[in-house]
Amino acid sequence: MPDLPLKDLYLLCRVCRHRFLYTAEEQRRRYSKGQHDLPSDCPACRALERLSRRHTGQVDWYNRQRGYGFIKGANASSLFVHASDLRDAGRTRPAPGMRVSYLVQFTDKGPRAVDVEIIAEQG
Numbered sequence: 001m002p003d004l005p006l007k008d009l010y011l012l013c014r015v016c017r018h019r020f021l022y023t024a025e026e027q028r029r030r031y032s033k034g035q036h037d038l039p040s041d042c043p044a045c046r047a048l049e050r051l052s053r054r055h056t057g058q059v060d061w062y063n064r065q066r067g068y069g070f071i072k073g074a075n076a077s078s079l080f081v082h083a084s085d086l087r088d089a090g091r092t093r094p095a096p097g098m099r100v101s102y103l104v105q106f107t108d109k110g111p112r113a114v115d116v117e118i119i120a121e122q123g
Contacts (some may be wrong), residue, residue: 013041015041
């Protein structure tokens with residue numbers, strides 16, 4: 001941590017070009033983690049980047065007749081998946097144990113897997 005007292009700073013986001021506040025408290029947290037560079041993205045752009053990232057997981061269970069099931073994410077969280085959110089839904093249906101990639105959408109009922117693509121058969 002620098003010897004000088006830290007103070008709040010305004011920085012310019014490289015993505016959205018808006019100014020954002022980089023607080024002294026956030027600076028302390030980053031310094032304690034060994035991060036001494038200034039953030040280049042605002043908190044909103046960082047959150048959007050995390051949400052738009054594809055995740056991988058495994059089909060926990062899927063009911064073909066009802067057209068829905070659940071995927072177990074990498075962090076052991078369970079995500080709802082509906083047949084309408086599957087890529088190539090006409091060709092392959094998910095089965096327990098299949099590896100999938102997906103995007104996460106947050107709904108009023110909780111997180112949901114969307115744009116689901118099967119990447120590996122059971123195994």
